[in-house]
Amino acid sequence: MDDEEARTRLLDAAEALFYAEGVQAVGMDRIRAESGVPLKRLYRIFPAKEALVTAYLERRDQRWTASLREAVAGSADPVAAVFEWLGRWFSEPDFRGCAFLNAYGELGAGPAGVLDVVRRHKAELRALLGDLVGPDREDLADQLLLLAEGATAVAALTPGPAPAVRAREAAHVLLNASRVG
The missing domain is CATH 1.10.357.10 (Tetracycline Repressor, domain 2)
Incomplete structure (x- = not known):
């Protein structure tokens, strides 16, 4: 998986979870789990939740x-x-x-x-x-x-x-x- 695919997966997971459950209710580890993107790559692409x-x-x-x-x-x-x-x-x-x-x-x-x-x-x-x-x-x-x-x-x-x-x-x-x- 390249960075573009990882970014898309992360955004897809974030959108589904943040919209359904709220931003504060969803942690970065949950985004990682739902997206299938390793935590290290997640933080390289998005250094902070903001x-x-x-x-x-x-x-x-x-x-x-x-x-x-x-x-x-x-x-x-x-x-x-x-x-x-x-x-x-x-x-x-x-x-x-x-x-x-x-x-x-x-x-x-x-x-x-x-x-x-x-x-x-x-x-x-x-x-x-x-x-x-x-x-x-x-x-x-x-x-x-x-x-x-x-x-x-x-x-x-x-x-x-x-x-x-x-x-x-x-x-x-x-x-x-x-x-x-």
Whole structure:
């Protein structure tokens, strides 16, 4: 196994375990055991747990954001497409809320690398929503971000598409009100 394969195995194990059980509940030895990567190599690739958590979140951000962008690309109603995509995500059997806020909730502002990834992820989601509603509509993009984040938090407690459906309905109220005003 080369370092690239080892890195992939470590990130796959970290993502499955951290998302399902939490960052603090999972030790590096458990990551090693699940990945099949020797402990010495694990620490050579990720010298500290913070580095592994940061890499896990960065990789998740890339996949998550790319999937969302793909879902809204070419949609006649891209804002609705965001909430429809969220509804599908909320319905996945292993859905456990927002990995970024979960990690931040566990670790707080301590690990700078983790906090940076969380902030970048949220800024990227905000930018995507801003692109969808157009220029000079920052307030509307901020409101849509709150709807998306709120729906995600509610869905973490009650999985399924209903929070996304309600958030989509609220988004349309906001969009219609912004056209009138």
